[in-house]
Amino acid sequence: MEIKYKDNNLIIDNINNLDIKKTFECGQCFRWEGVSESEYIGVIQNKVVRAKKEGQTLVFYGIGKEEEGLFREYFNIKEEYEEIIKVISSDDHIIKAIEYGKGIRLLKQDLFETIISFIISANNNIPRIKKIINEFCMLYGDKITYEGKDYFAFPRVENLINITKEDLAPLKVGYRDMYILDAIEKIALGEVDLEKIKDMETNKAKENLMKIKGVGSKVADCILLFSLNRYEVCPIDVWMKKVLASRYNLENVKEKDTIIEINKKWGNYAGIAQQYLFYFEREAGEQA
DNA sequence: CCCCAGGTCGTCA
DNA sequence: TGACGACATGGG
Numbered sequence: 001m002e003i004k005y006k007d008n009n010l011i012i013d014n015i016n017n018l019d020i021k022k023t024f025e026c027g028q029c030f031r032w033e034g035v036s037e038s039e040y041i042g043v044i045q046n047k048v049v050r051a052k053k054e055g056q057t058l059v060f061y062g063i064g065k066e067e068e069g070l071f072r073e074y075f076n077i078k079e080e081y082e083e084i085i086k087v088i089s090s091d092d093h094i095i096k097a098i099e100y101g102k103g104i105r106l107l108k109q110d111l112f113e114t115i116i117s118f119i120i121s122a123n124n125n126i127p128r129i130k131k132i133i134n135e136f137c138m139l140y141g142d143k144i145t146y147e148g149k150d151y152f153a154f155p156r157v158e159n160l161i162n163i164t165k166e167d168l169a170p171l172k173v174g175y176r177d178m179y180i181l182d183a184i185e186k187i188a189l190g191e192v193d194l195e196k197i198k199d200m201e202t203n204k205a206k207e208n209l210m211k212i213k214g215v216g217s218k219v220a221d222c223i224l225l226f227s228l229n230r231y232e233v234c235p236i237d238v239w240m241k242k243v244l245a246s247r248y249n250l251e252n253v254k255e256k257d258t259i260i261e262i263n264k265k266w267g268n269y270a271g272i273a274q275q276y277l278f279y280f281e282r283e284a285g286e287q288a
Numbered sequence: 289c290c291c292c293a294g295g296t297c298g299t300c301a
Numbered sequence: 302t303g304a305c306g307a308c309a310t311g312g313g
Contacts, residue, residue, distance in 0.1 A: 027294060118294080125293035128311065174309025179296085216296045237294035254303090278294080 010063040017081040019103020026279040028226045030130045046153045048146035088266045088273045093247045097280035113154040114227035119214040160184045179214025225271040234270035
């Protein structure tokens with residue numbers, strides 16, 4: 001891999017395991033918009049970023065050298081996937097899923113954004129989740145103008161204190177509005193301390209996240225994986241249940257035993273395994 | 289009218 | 302613990 005900077009653009013040559021389309025559409029994030037097959041626009045913190053693949057080269061427009069750290073963190077660029085893939089390639093099905101999802105990269109997303117996003121995700125579908133989150137950003141996020149267009153950062157907690165159920169009504173989040181308010185309140189009061197959670201041992205972090213109403217076991221797992229990059233955490237949703245039932249004979253198996261089995265199979269990288277399996281199941285579906 | 293969507297909550301045994 | 306229905310909203 002080779003990283004260069006030119007005219008406020010970041011150029012990457014010869015990077016393994018970074019396919020922007022798969023990375024942005026594998027379900028871990030909700031705010032990257034596809035401009036074309038090979039080009040996406042998104043917002044990282046308060047920066048608008050346009051990503052484009054040109055031949056074998058990936059270009060991130062709008063990332064200057066001073067944002068290198070932000071970029072490296074978000075794309076978890078230090079991680080080489082070869083070793084992880086070797087470890088989790090333990091059966092034919094996941095080998096197929098890994099091949100199919102080659103280029104998926106685990107992002108490291110903002111903690112507050114991930115908490116709110118996955119509260120919204122519960123019992124909801126992806127297009128609507130995206131819509132709601134975008135609306136939320138437009139209402140309460142800082143406006144950023146980029147190439148003549150307006151974009152919005154994810155709202156900051158400080159700007160959400162004292163908002164009410166009525167303020168959230170335009171989002172049409174339904175009963176989840178109370179969960180969002182609870183998250184804002186507990187985080188603002190420090191009852192759930194995000195900075196401390198970042199350094200907590202995984203189970204302790206999960207316990208703390210689950211103090212928030214609307215954050216159950218699965219949503220907490222998503223937060224642990226997609227924001228804190230706890231690779232060992234494997235969120236199990238309806239799609240994963242399908243895979244586990246049809247490919248791994250884990251139908252009607254108790255949750256606890258399922259976790260034990262997953263641990264045996266993919267150990268410290270169960271979360272990465274989940275990303276491939278989830279993506280494969282959703283994209284390839286029955287034809288697999 | 290039904291069922292489903294990256295589930296969680298409250299309740300009751 | 303574990304099972305079970307309710308829950309807003311929108312799409313098929």
